[in-house]
Amino acid sequence: MFVRTESFSQFLRLYPVISLLVFIHIVLFLVSALPIFPQLWVYEQLAGVNLYIKEGEWWRLITPIFVHLGFAHLLFNSFSLVLFGPPLEQRLGKVRFILLYLASGIFANIITYIIKPLTYSHVGASGAIFGLFGFYIAMILLKKQFISKESRQIILPIVVIGVVMTFMQSGINITAHIFGLLGGFIIGWISGKK
Template identity: 40%
Template sequence: MIVSRPTLNLQSLKTSAAVHILLFQAVCYLLLTVPLFPNRLLFEKTACIHLYIAEGEWWRLLTSLWIHTDFSHLFANSMTFLLFGLLLEAERSRSDLLLVYLSSGIIANLFCFFITPLTYIHVGASGAVFGTAGAVFAGRWRKERFHRLSLPALLVIFSFIITAFQENENVYTHIFGFLWGMVCGWAARK
Protein backbone atom coordinates (compact mmCIF):
# COMPACT_ATOMS: atom_id res chain seq x y z
CA MET A 1 0.00 0.00 0.00
CA ILE A 2 1.35 3.41 -0.96
CA VAL A 3 0.69 6.14 1.55
CA SER A 4 1.37 9.74 0.61
CA ARG A 5 3.24 11.86 3.10
CA PRO A 6 1.48 14.95 4.37
CA THR A 7 3.20 18.10 3.17
CA LEU A 8 3.52 21.51 4.74
CA ASN A 9 3.71 24.77 2.87
CA LEU A 10 3.59 28.42 3.84
CA GLN A 11 -0.17 28.65 3.34
CA SER A 12 -0.83 25.62 5.54
CA LEU A 13 1.41 27.10 8.25
CA LYS A 14 -0.60 30.35 8.20
CA THR A 15 -3.81 28.46 8.94
CA SER A 16 -2.26 25.79 11.16
CA ALA A 17 -3.86 25.25 14.56
CA ALA A 18 -0.43 24.24 15.87
CA VAL A 19 1.05 27.59 14.85
CA HIS A 20 -1.89 29.48 16.36
CA ILE A 21 -1.53 27.59 19.65
CA LEU A 22 2.16 28.53 19.76
CA LEU A 23 1.37 32.18 19.01
CA PHE A 24 -1.21 32.25 21.82
CA GLN A 25 1.34 30.73 24.21
CA ALA A 26 3.88 33.38 23.20
CA VAL A 27 1.34 36.14 23.92
CA CYS A 28 0.57 34.60 27.33
CA TYR A 29 4.29 34.40 28.07
CA LEU A 30 4.71 38.08 27.22
CA LEU A 31 1.77 39.00 29.45
CA LEU A 32 3.55 37.26 32.33
CA THR A 33 6.99 38.73 31.70
CA VAL A 34 6.44 42.32 30.52
CA PRO A 35 6.23 44.50 33.64
CA LEU A 36 3.33 46.55 32.22
CA PHE A 37 0.86 43.78 33.05
CA PRO A 38 -0.23 42.37 36.45
CA ASN A 39 2.11 39.38 36.09
CA ARG A 40 1.81 37.96 39.58
CA LEU A 41 -1.98 38.22 39.58
CA LEU A 42 -2.19 36.49 36.18
CA PHE A 43 0.02 33.68 37.42
CA GLU A 44 -1.93 33.30 40.68
CA LYS A 45 -5.28 33.15 38.83
CA THR A 46 -4.20 30.69 36.12
CA ALA A 47 -1.59 28.32 37.60
CA CYS A 48 -2.53 24.76 38.52
CA ILE A 49 -2.61 25.27 42.29
CA HIS A 50 -4.08 22.06 43.67
CA LEU A 51 -5.42 23.62 46.85
CA TYR A 52 -7.53 26.04 44.79
CA ILE A 53 -8.67 23.29 42.42
CA ALA A 54 -9.88 21.33 45.46
CA GLU A 55 -11.89 24.42 46.42
CA GLY A 56 -13.65 24.39 43.04
CA GLU A 57 -11.40 26.41 40.72
CA TRP A 58 -11.44 23.74 37.98
CA TRP A 59 -10.59 26.20 35.19
CA ARG A 60 -6.98 25.98 36.35
CA LEU A 61 -6.75 22.54 34.71
CA LEU A 62 -7.02 24.41 31.39
CA THR A 63 -5.53 27.84 32.04
CA SER A 64 -2.26 26.46 33.40
CA LEU A 65 -1.53 25.05 29.92
CA TRP A 66 -0.80 28.57 28.67
CA ILE A 67 1.58 29.60 31.47
CA HIS A 68 5.32 28.83 31.50
CA THR A 69 7.90 29.48 34.20
CA ASP A 70 10.61 30.86 31.92
CA PHE A 71 11.68 31.12 28.31
CA SER A 72 13.51 27.77 28.25
CA HIS A 73 10.33 26.07 29.52
CA LEU A 74 8.26 27.74 26.80
CA PHE A 75 10.88 27.02 24.13
CA ALA A 76 11.21 23.31 24.99
CA ASN A 77 7.44 22.81 24.95
CA SER A 78 7.05 24.85 21.77
CA MET A 79 9.68 23.06 19.71
CA THR A 80 8.43 19.62 20.72
CA PHE A 81 4.83 20.64 20.07
CA LEU A 82 5.74 22.16 16.71
CA LEU A 83 7.11 18.80 15.55
CA PHE A 84 4.26 16.63 16.81
CA GLY A 85 1.50 19.20 16.38
CA LEU A 86 2.26 19.76 12.71
CA LEU A 87 2.53 16.00 12.15
CA LEU A 88 -0.80 15.30 13.84
CA GLU A 89 -2.55 18.16 12.08
CA ALA A 90 -1.21 17.12 8.67
CA GLU A 91 -2.16 13.48 9.18
CA ARG A 92 -5.54 14.10 10.79
CA SER A 93 -7.17 17.54 11.05
CA ARG A 94 -7.07 20.85 12.88
CA SER A 95 -10.01 19.87 15.06
CA ASP A 96 -8.34 16.56 15.99
CA LEU A 97 -5.17 18.43 16.95
CA LEU A 98 -7.12 20.87 19.13
CA LEU A 99 -9.10 18.06 20.75
CA VAL A 100 -6.01 15.97 21.49
CA TYR A 101 -3.98 18.96 22.71
CA LEU A 102 -6.62 20.37 25.05
CA SER A 103 -7.96 17.05 26.35
CA SER A 104 -4.44 15.70 26.97
CA GLY A 105 -3.47 18.78 28.92
CA ILE A 106 -6.63 18.75 31.02
CA ILE A 107 -6.57 14.98 31.66
CA ALA A 108 -2.86 15.08 32.56
CA ASN A 109 -3.47 17.95 35.00
CA LEU A 110 -6.48 16.14 36.46
CA PHE A 111 -4.53 12.93 37.11
CA CYS A 112 -1.68 14.98 38.57
CA PHE A 113 -4.20 16.68 40.87
CA PHE A 114 -5.44 13.33 42.15
CA ILE A 115 -2.02 11.80 42.88
CA THR A 116 -0.03 14.74 44.26
CA PRO A 117 -0.48 16.75 47.47
CA LEU A 118 -2.79 19.77 47.66
CA THR A 119 0.31 21.94 48.09
CA TYR A 120 1.49 21.03 44.58
CA ILE A 121 1.70 23.89 42.05
CA HIS A 122 2.59 23.50 38.39
CA VAL A 123 2.26 25.23 35.04
CA GLY A 124 3.03 24.47 31.42
CA ALA A 125 1.78 22.58 28.43
CA SER A 126 3.90 19.46 28.83
CA GLY A 127 0.88 17.18 29.33
CA ALA A 128 -0.71 18.54 26.16
CA VAL A 129 2.58 18.31 24.24
CA PHE A 130 3.21 14.73 25.33
CA GLY A 131 -0.43 13.94 24.52
CA THR A 132 0.11 15.19 20.98
CA ALA A 133 3.22 13.01 20.74
CA GLY A 134 1.27 10.03 22.10
CA ALA A 135 -1.47 10.50 19.50
CA VAL A 136 1.07 10.62 16.66
CA PHE A 137 2.87 7.60 18.09
CA ALA A 138 -0.30 5.51 18.51
CA GLY A 139 -1.81 6.65 15.21
CA ARG A 140 1.26 5.62 13.28
CA TRP A 141 1.56 2.36 15.19
CA ARG A 142 -2.08 1.61 14.42
CA LYS A 143 -1.54 2.30 10.73
CA GLU A 144 1.65 0.23 10.72
CA ARG A 145 3.76 3.20 9.72
CA PHE A 146 5.95 2.95 12.77
CA HIS A 147 9.09 2.67 10.65
CA ARG A 148 8.57 6.31 9.61
CA LEU A 149 8.45 7.40 13.23
CA SER A 150 12.02 6.68 14.25
CA LEU A 151 13.15 10.29 14.88
CA PRO A 152 9.94 11.41 16.65
CA ALA A 153 9.94 8.21 18.72
CA LEU A 154 13.53 8.82 19.77
CA LEU A 155 12.65 12.40 20.74
CA VAL A 156 9.80 11.21 22.97
CA ILE A 157 12.01 8.60 24.64
CA PHE A 158 14.79 11.17 25.08
CA SER A 159 12.32 13.69 26.58
CA PHE A 160 11.03 11.13 29.08
CA ILE A 161 14.57 10.23 30.16
CA ILE A 162 15.70 13.85 30.47
CA THR A 163 12.64 14.99 32.43
CA ALA A 164 12.87 12.06 34.82
CA PHE A 165 16.15 13.46 36.14
CA GLN A 166 15.43 17.19 36.09
CA GLU A 167 14.48 19.21 39.09
CA ASN A 168 11.07 20.94 39.08
CA GLU A 169 9.70 18.77 36.26
CA ASN A 170 6.20 17.41 36.50
CA VAL A 171 6.75 13.90 35.22
CA TYR A 172 3.13 13.01 36.08
CA THR A 173 1.69 15.31 33.43
CA HIS A 174 4.21 13.98 30.91
CA ILE A 175 3.20 10.38 31.54
CA PHE A 176 -0.56 10.91 31.76
CA GLY A 177 -0.60 13.31 28.81
CA PHE A 178 1.27 10.78 26.68
CA LEU A 179 -1.03 7.92 27.74
CA TRP A 180 -4.18 9.95 27.02
CA GLY A 181 -2.73 10.97 23.65
CA MET A 182 -2.16 7.30 22.87
CA VAL A 183 -5.80 6.57 23.73
CA CYS A 184 -6.82 9.34 21.31
CA GLY A 185 -4.49 7.99 18.63
CA TRP A 186 -5.76 4.43 18.99
CA ALA A 187 -9.38 5.58 18.97
CA ALA A 188 -8.92 7.49 15.71
CA ARG A 189 -10.97 6.15 12.85
CA LYS A 190 -8.85 7.62 10.06
Protein backbone atom coordinates (compact mmCIF):
# COMPACT_ATOMS: atom_id res chain seq x y z
CA MET A 1 0.00 0.00 0.00
CA PHE A 2 2.80 2.44 0.81
CA VAL A 3 5.39 0.99 -1.58
CA ARG A 4 5.65 2.94 -4.82
CA THR A 5 6.36 0.68 -7.80
CA GLU A 6 4.94 2.91 -10.54
CA SER A 7 7.10 4.61 -13.14
CA PHE A 8 7.15 8.41 -13.06
CA SER A 9 4.61 8.67 -15.91
CA GLN A 10 2.36 6.04 -14.29
CA PHE A 11 2.47 7.94 -11.00
CA LEU A 12 1.47 11.18 -12.74
CA ARG A 13 -1.44 9.43 -14.45
CA LEU A 14 -2.64 7.49 -11.38
CA TYR A 15 -2.24 10.27 -8.80
CA PRO A 16 -2.81 13.60 -10.55
CA VAL A 17 -3.75 15.52 -7.39
CA ILE A 18 -0.62 14.48 -5.49
CA SER A 19 1.49 15.15 -8.58
CA LEU A 20 0.00 18.65 -8.88
CA LEU A 21 0.55 19.39 -5.17
CA VAL A 22 4.20 18.33 -5.32
CA PHE A 23 4.63 20.33 -8.55
CA ILE A 24 3.27 23.44 -6.80
CA HIS A 25 5.63 22.84 -3.84
CA ILE A 26 8.62 22.59 -6.19
CA VAL A 27 7.66 25.58 -8.37
CA LEU A 28 7.19 27.86 -5.36
CA PHE A 29 10.48 26.65 -3.89
CA LEU A 30 12.32 27.29 -7.19
CA VAL A 31 10.70 30.71 -7.64
CA SER A 32 11.88 31.62 -4.16
CA ALA A 33 15.43 30.74 -5.24
CA LEU A 34 15.38 32.90 -8.41
CA PRO A 35 17.66 35.92 -8.19
CA ILE A 36 15.01 38.18 -9.81
CA PHE A 37 13.00 38.05 -6.58
CA PRO A 38 14.18 39.12 -3.14
CA GLN A 39 15.32 36.02 -1.27
CA LEU A 40 12.21 35.63 0.89
CA TRP A 41 9.64 37.11 -1.54
CA VAL A 42 7.51 33.94 -1.80
CA TYR A 43 7.64 33.49 1.95
CA GLU A 44 6.67 37.13 2.56
CA GLN A 45 3.73 36.95 0.15
CA LEU A 46 2.32 33.52 1.07
CA ALA A 47 3.38 32.59 4.62
CA GLY A 48 0.81 32.31 7.38
CA VAL A 49 1.62 35.54 9.19
CA ASN A 50 -0.97 35.94 11.95
CA LEU A 51 -0.78 39.74 11.96
CA TYR A 52 -1.51 39.90 8.23
CA ILE A 53 -4.34 37.39 8.58
CA LYS A 54 -5.87 39.61 11.27
CA GLU A 55 -5.59 42.54 8.86
CA GLY A 56 -7.69 40.67 6.28
CA GLU A 57 -5.19 38.62 4.27
CA TRP A 58 -7.28 35.45 4.66
CA TRP A 59 -5.54 33.64 1.79
CA ARG A 60 -2.69 33.14 4.25
CA LEU A 61 -4.79 30.40 5.87
CA ILE A 62 -4.41 28.40 2.62
CA THR A 63 -1.15 29.42 0.94
CA PRO A 64 1.25 28.25 3.69
CA ILE A 65 0.26 24.67 2.80
CA PHE A 66 2.21 25.04 -0.45
CA VAL A 67 5.29 26.98 0.71
CA HIS A 68 8.41 25.45 2.23
CA LEU A 69 11.41 27.16 3.71
CA GLY A 70 14.52 25.17 2.87
CA PHE A 71 15.16 22.13 0.71
CA ALA A 72 14.96 19.61 3.58
CA HIS A 73 11.51 20.96 4.53
CA LEU A 74 10.33 20.68 0.91
CA LEU A 75 11.80 17.21 0.50
CA PHE A 76 10.36 15.77 3.73
CA ASN A 77 6.82 17.05 3.16
CA SER A 78 6.73 16.18 -0.54
CA PHE A 79 8.17 12.72 0.11
CA SER A 80 5.57 12.12 2.85
CA LEU A 81 2.80 13.16 0.48
CA VAL A 82 4.10 10.87 -2.30
CA LEU A 83 4.44 7.95 0.12
CA PHE A 84 1.23 8.20 2.16
CA GLY A 85 -1.13 10.08 -0.16
CA PRO A 86 -1.62 7.66 -3.10
CA PRO A 87 -3.75 5.06 -1.28
CA LEU A 88 -6.08 7.84 -0.14
CA GLU A 89 -6.27 9.54 -3.54
CA GLN A 90 -7.06 6.14 -5.07
CA ARG A 91 -9.69 5.19 -2.45
CA LEU A 92 -11.32 8.59 -1.96
CA GLY A 93 -11.07 9.91 -5.50
CA LYS A 94 -9.54 13.20 -6.60
CA VAL A 95 -12.18 15.57 -5.21
CA ARG A 96 -12.60 13.99 -1.78
CA PHE A 97 -8.82 13.58 -1.43
CA ILE A 98 -8.09 17.25 -2.15
CA LEU A 99 -10.91 18.29 0.17
CA LEU A 100 -9.44 16.14 2.97
CA TYR A 101 -5.96 17.50 2.35
CA LEU A 102 -6.96 21.17 2.15
CA ALA A 103 -9.52 21.00 4.97
CA SER A 104 -6.92 19.47 7.31
CA GLY A 105 -4.29 22.04 6.37
CA ILE A 106 -6.68 24.98 6.60
CA PHE A 107 -8.05 23.76 9.94
CA ALA A 108 -4.47 23.48 11.26
CA ASN A 109 -3.74 27.02 10.02
CA ILE A 110 -6.93 28.46 11.53
CA ILE A 111 -6.09 26.98 14.93
CA THR A 112 -2.53 28.26 14.57
CA TYR A 113 -3.97 31.72 13.94
CA ILE A 114 -6.25 31.46 16.99
CA ILE A 115 -3.66 30.04 19.43
CA LYS A 116 -0.37 31.62 18.39
CA PRO A 117 0.59 35.28 18.90
CA LEU A 118 0.14 37.86 16.13
CA THR A 119 3.90 37.84 15.54
CA TYR A 120 3.83 34.14 14.62
CA SER A 121 4.46 33.05 11.02
CA HIS A 122 4.58 29.58 9.47
CA VAL A 123 4.77 27.63 6.22
CA GLY A 124 4.61 23.99 5.17
CA ALA A 125 2.29 21.16 4.25
CA SER A 126 2.74 19.33 7.56
CA GLY A 127 -0.72 20.18 8.91
CA ALA A 128 -2.32 18.76 5.76
CA ILE A 129 -0.07 15.69 5.79
CA PHE A 130 -0.84 15.06 9.44
CA GLY A 131 -4.48 15.31 8.37
CA LEU A 132 -3.90 12.31 6.11
CA PHE A 133 -2.44 10.46 9.10
CA GLY A 134 -5.47 11.39 11.19
CA PHE A 135 -7.77 10.07 8.46
CA TYR A 136 -5.85 6.77 8.44
CA ILE A 137 -6.21 6.49 12.24
CA ALA A 138 -9.98 7.02 12.00
CA MET A 139 -10.22 4.36 9.30
CA ILE A 140 -8.16 1.92 11.37
CA LEU A 141 -10.57 2.41 14.28
CA LEU A 142 -13.81 2.36 12.27
CA LYS A 143 -13.20 0.36 9.09
CA LYS A 144 -10.47 -2.20 9.52
CA GLN A 145 -11.01 -3.42 5.94
CA PHE A 146 -9.99 0.04 4.66
CA ILE A 147 -6.34 -0.67 5.41
CA SER A 148 -4.54 -4.01 5.59
CA LYS A 149 -2.92 -5.30 8.78
CA GLU A 150 0.52 -4.87 7.21
CA SER A 151 -0.23 -1.26 6.30
CA ARG A 152 -1.57 -0.59 9.81
CA GLN A 153 1.76 -1.86 11.14
CA ILE A 154 3.48 0.80 9.03
CA ILE A 155 1.17 3.77 9.52
CA LEU A 156 0.69 3.53 13.30
CA PRO A 157 4.42 3.73 14.16
CA ILE A 158 4.91 6.50 11.58
CA VAL A 159 2.15 8.55 13.19
CA VAL A 160 3.56 7.97 16.69
CA ILE A 161 7.08 8.88 15.53
CA GLY A 162 5.73 11.95 13.74
CA VAL A 163 3.90 13.16 16.83
CA VAL A 164 6.91 12.50 19.10
CA MET A 165 9.29 14.26 16.69
CA THR A 166 6.91 17.23 16.60
CA PHE A 167 7.78 17.93 20.23
CA MET A 168 11.49 17.15 19.93
CA GLN A 169 12.53 19.47 17.11
CA SER A 170 12.76 23.23 17.22
CA GLY A 171 11.01 25.41 14.66
CA ILE A 172 8.05 23.02 14.27
CA ASN A 173 4.52 24.36 14.26
CA ILE A 174 3.27 21.95 16.92
CA THR A 175 -0.21 23.43 16.71
CA ALA A 176 -0.49 22.68 12.97
CA HIS A 177 0.76 19.12 13.38
CA ILE A 178 -1.61 18.25 16.23
CA PHE A 179 -4.67 20.02 14.84
CA GLY A 180 -4.00 18.80 11.29
CA LEU A 181 -3.99 15.28 12.74
CA LEU A 182 -7.18 16.02 14.65
CA GLY A 183 -8.85 17.59 11.60
CA GLY A 184 -8.08 14.56 9.43
CA PHE A 185 -9.27 12.25 12.20
CA ILE A 186 -12.59 14.10 12.51
CA ILE A 187 -13.13 13.99 8.74
CA GLY A 188 -12.28 10.27 8.76
CA TRP A 189 -14.56 9.63 11.73
CA ILE A 190 -17.50 11.40 10.07
CA SER A 191 -17.00 9.65 6.72
CA GLY A 192 -16.33 6.31 8.45
CA LYS A 193 -19.64 6.47 10.27
CA LYS A 194 -21.59 6.76 6.99
